[in-house]
Amino acid sequence: MDTREMRIQIENIDTLPTIPSILRKLLAVIDKPKISINEIGSFIANDPVLTSRVLKVINSPMYGFPGRISSLNQALILLGLNVVRGMLLGVSVFEAMQKTMVGLWEHSLGCAIASRIIATKKGMKEPEEVSIAGLLHDIGKVVMGLKFPEEYSLAISDAQNGQTFMLDAEKKQFNISHADAGGWIAHKWNFPQNLVEPIEYHHKPHLSKVVPLQTAIVHVADLLTRAAGFGFAGDNFVPAVHPFAWELLNLSEGDLKEIVSELEDSFGQAGDFMLSDD
Amino acid sequence: MELLKPGAKLAKPIVNDSGMILIGEGVELKDSHIARLQDMCISTVFVEGTTGPSKTTEEMLAELDERFRKTEGEPHMGTVKRIFKEYIEGMSS
Numbered sequence: 001m002d003t004r005e006m007r008i009q010i011e012n013i014d015t016l017p018t019i020p021s022i023l024r025k026l027l028a029v030i031d032k033p034k035i036s037i038n039e040i041g042s043f044i045a046n047d048p049v050l051t052s053r054v055l056k057v058i059n060s061p062m063y064g065f066p067g068r069i070s071s072l073n074q075a076l077i078l079l080g081l082n083v084v085r086g087m088l089l090g091v092s093v094f095e096a097m098q099k100t101m102v103g104l105w106e107h108s109l110g111c112a113i114a115s116r117i118i119a120t121k122k123g124m125k126e127p128e129e130v131s132i133a134g135l136l137h138d139i140g141k142v143v144m145g146l147k148f149p150e151e152y153s154l155a156i157s158d159a160q161n162g163q164t165f166m167l168d169a170e171k172k173q174f175n176i177s178h179a180d181a182g183g184w185i186a187h188k189w190n191f192p193q194n195l196v197e198p199i200e201y202h203h204k205p206h207l208s209k210v211v212p213l214q215t216a217i218v219h220v221a222d223l224l225t226r227a228a229g230f231g232f233a234g235d236n237f238v239p240a241v242h243p244f245a246w247e248l249l250n251l252s253e254g255d256l257k258e259i260v261s262e263l264e265d266s267f268g269q270a271g272d273f274m275l276s277d278d
Numbered sequence: 279m280e281l282l283k284p285g286a287k288l289a290k291p292i293v294n295d296s297g298m299i300l301i302g303e304g305v306e307l308k309d310s311h312i313a314r315l316q317d318m319c320i321s322t323v324f325v326e327g328t329t330g331p332s333k334t335t336e337e338m339l340a341e342l343d344e345r346f347r348k349t350e351g352e353p354h355m356g357t358v359k360r361i362f363k364e365y366i367e368g369m370s371s
Contacts, residue, residue, distance in 0.1 A: 165348075227362050229341055238345050238359075240352035253357065260361050 003176060010181050011188045013147055022050060022092040027189065030085050040084055041076050053091040054084075061266035062112045062131055064120075079128055086132030086195060093142050100145030101156065103232025108135050110230040113266050114221035117259050122213070122249065130214050133198035134221050138233060140182025140199065141166075144174070159235045166234025167203060179203050206244035216245035224260065230267050284309050286325040335370045339363065 001009070013019065014027060029035065029043050044050050051072055058075050059068055069075050076084055090108065097104045115134030119127035145152045151173055159169035170177045183200030191199070197208040198218040208215035219242060225231065227238045251259070285306055292301045292315070300318075301311060307325070315323065333341075346359045 223358075227342075227345060227358060229345060236345055237348045238355070240349040241354050241358065243353060246354050253361070256358070256361050257364075260365055264365055 001174075003180075006174065006176055006181075007184050009147055010143055010184050013143055013185065016146060018146055020092055020096055022047065023089070023096075026088055026092050030088070030189075033190075035081075037076050037081050037084075040081065040088075041072060044084075044088070045072055050088070050091065053094070054087065057087055057091060057109075060109065062109060062116065062135070063128060064116070082192060083126075083128045083132055086129075086136060086191075089139075089189075090132070090135040093139065096142045096146055100142050100152070101232060101234060104138060104141060104234075105231070107225060107231030107233040108138055110225035110228070110267060111135070111137055111218065111221045114224045114259075114263050115217050117262050117266075118217045118221055118249070118251075119214075121251070121255055121259060122217070124213070129194060130198075130217050133195050133214055133218050136182075136186075136195060137199055137202045137218050137222060138178060138182070139185065140178030140180065141234070143181050143185050144170070144178055148174070156234060164235065165237060165239065167239075169234070177203070203239070203242075205242050205248075212248060216242075216248045219245045220249060224263060228260075228264060228267060282307065282312055282315075282323065282325070284312065288323065289325055292323055335366060338366045342366065 014024065025047075026043075029039070032039075044054055054072065054075060055069065058065070058079070063079075065078070069078070079087070090112075094105055097108065112131040112135035116127045116131035119130040124130060141152075155169040155173040156166070158164070158173065159166045162169070167177050167179075179200055179202060183196060186196040186199045193210040194214055197211050198215045201208045201215050202218045202222055205212065205216045205219040222233075223239055223241060226233065226236075229236075288301060288303055288305050288307065301307075305311075342359065342362055346355065349355045350359060
């Protein structure tokens, strides 16, 4: 299959019978360009599973909120529309993530936490938006796993047996990577640029034009999460940091130490990272 | 599931798709249980007392070495690794 055909297949993923029903319903709602926070609120409130997942994520170390947030309205006001939209996508692909790759959800949540910590350290105004990019950065793996389950499993075993990076195993099997697939679907689903670029370029941060800082943060968050050995993203290796991202972030050794320590503490106290609905 | 060892105590009952309890809460798992669960493609179970750090510092450092095996020599990666190493060593002191 050539790249163009692959892109068409990936973009038509909404028609798959195996796509999670929450995601299908969600896509019908969030595609509206002018959805209000009330509409999103009642969409979530009508689904008890979704409500409990959203509250679980909000009260997880992904956000550093002090105290417990128990009301959906409070959550919507605190986080804002963009963040809630992205988070809904994340929680609605939770099962698919677990099915694609055991540990991918933890990896994604870990990367979201690391992204928030770095964004805060860099004094960014909306660290929560960066954390959503971290949560969704590997969405291409889910999409490839849903669309091409057999071939994707082959790539996973290939990475494991050959002790290679998942990224290389994907390219060998498909000629494209999860970053390409994720970028396509992010465009197709009209994600904002501050999500599209970190998803598409988290392995090539120097190509990010609109939000290079966010992309660099997700790139580094990804490798720190792997360095901490938290979750599983297809291989157990830490990828090299891209010099562009490293220089752009310009973190001192002291900064890095603080980030790593906060990150490890969050992972350690995580307790319930899973979204099991009981 | 791969981490499951005989003697682990179930923190939650194991239930199949139709809601039937296969093994009750509090049961100590035997080899035969684990093999059967694997046959049934059950991937995750909840067992008691698995939240504490169960690895030694040496084990954690060995795993860290393994994770950095491919990229340790790349620019800045030595620094990143050292910071994680110091964190792990600091946990035990």
